[in-house]
Amino acid sequence: MAARRRLGAHVRGTGRNGLRAVELGALDEACLTIEQAVHGADIALVCAPVDVLGTVVQEVLALAPSTCAVTDVGSTKRDVVAAAAGDERFVGGHPLAGAEVAGVDHAREDLFDNATWYLTPQEGTGGVILERVHRFVSGLGARPHVVAPADHDRMMAAVSHLPHVVANVLVIQAAGALGGERLPQAGPSFRDATRVAGANPGIWTGIYRANRDALLEQLDGAIQHLEAARELLANGDPGRLEDWQAQAGRRHRELLDASQGGGASRELRAVVPNRPGVIAQIALTLGEAGINITDMSLTPSPDNTRGSVLLAVPAEHVQRAAALLGELGIAVA
């Protein structure tokens, strides 16, 4: 819907609710097959449950034009990036958007407004491809954010999947502790911490399993931190326990501060050699340093040996971004 109305795109789709999607104005055409849907496309978006996502991406890559960018919207990224097996047309994607309601009947043009939309290129991802998807996502209203697939999955394990597992644990633990007792009316910390307990078992089991290694690592970390807290409480002096509580407060404020963002952007221009992976490398280098690329534009030189790239980054990071590009051997104007 956003692609049609905001970008003037011609949008084809294939899936169960294709005709309804046309009726609602989310699609121009409903197709019976992936082959029909991707015929002549500039961009293909793959949306499927995480456990079959890799297979569908492979099908789409096999059928899409040689110049078509292929991306997805799955909530874990290493598996699907691995399934794309270094195809330069693929860049992983994950929009952090959603609503209480699902399905094409609830399609909204503004669903992605200001939403973070992770893009996870690999080394082989083509610069033109990454730029096209980056601009497409911006055009939908979202804020693209480039990050390596493994970093994405570790972050999601820490800030989403682990809290879901922990919510379940708190509920199961409390059910045991309360016996037949009523949940105290005013248990705001418990209510907040357990809001997502038992969320859609089919979907969430799929997500846990798709991100298993990263989630196991976060679970191990959480268990260790709980054991450390237990030890401080059992045997530590009160001062150390208080320090621990205060430290959590500081970290919490830092994480929240870091997530504010949204100030002015500044532009960086550079000329880069036209070889595979350069743009992906730039984007990942900045992403790892916590520098978000708010806008990106790529113009090949007439002889196609080089390209001119324009990157917009938050004003406060412009000097560090230039320095990081310098370390990659890329001169910045």
Place this chain on the structure above:
Amino acid sequence: MAARRRLGAHVRGTGRNGLRAVELGALDEACLTIEQAVHGADIALVCAPVDVLGTVVQEVLALAPSTCAVTDVGSTKRDVVAAAAGDERFVGGHPLAGAEVAGVDHAREDLFDNATWYLTPQEGTGGVILERVHRFVSGLGARPHVVAPADHDRMMAAVSHLPHVVANVLVIQAAGALGGERLPQAGPSFRDATRVAGANPGIWTGIYRANRDALLEQLDGAIQHLEAARELLANGDPGRLEDWQAQAGRRHRELLDASQGGGASRELRAVVPNRPGVIAQIALTLGEAGINITDMSLTPSPDNTRGSVLLAVPAEHVQRAAALLGELGIAVA
């Protein structure tokens, strides 16, 4: 403020802000000493940080009239009940109410409206004392809920103290996993689960320590449940993981359903022998069965050997309540 305006009580207090409290209409008299404050009192409410609460309760019991009910508002109960050493005048209390702001300047008559207010009698607590405090708390606008001190502390450990420790753990874990990365905008599960991370370190370290044994037990339970979840994810089949997720959802709904309450009440009348502990035993027996006493009234017989007790309980529990009293040898009308 509520006691003065709703119960017509004459309220004396002692503490740093006594004069300001008089100015604001929260007190009739500000006293310089506990002795002056409790002189001739029917009820004494002790409010102090948990680490000194037991000592202050002992002081108050030493100075209060022999017929004065003494209660407190501390957030853990076993320690303070132990400090009262079986004095029949003492019943522990814990109102689940509070606001973003603290201090006498923010005193409000309606702070306790519909708030759960736990009362934790011990065997030695006098029936007249428990009834008086129960009625007083109802009169302030709160919903008294009788529970044994150890059950109270275990419940609070599970639904409040553990979620606070877990919030810290999630923050510390995420700070490590994110490195310099920004917290994703849309991390609602993380934001909800960590809202209380690092809450007032002085106060919360005091609460953790005052409820140490119960909190250690809940921490051990949570660690075990996390390890079980880890094992299911690492080695279990998908079906068992999905069952686990679904089970958490069911427990969650049960806990939320159980906390709705608030329907019609029915009255039970009984004649009980006038010996210490009978009323406390009745209240605790019903509390353990998850049956809340919404109203209580006690009338001694003329010769003072027996008492007539009226108990209001939720209508759906009236038969079970009668059966439980029957098991205690108390005939119900």
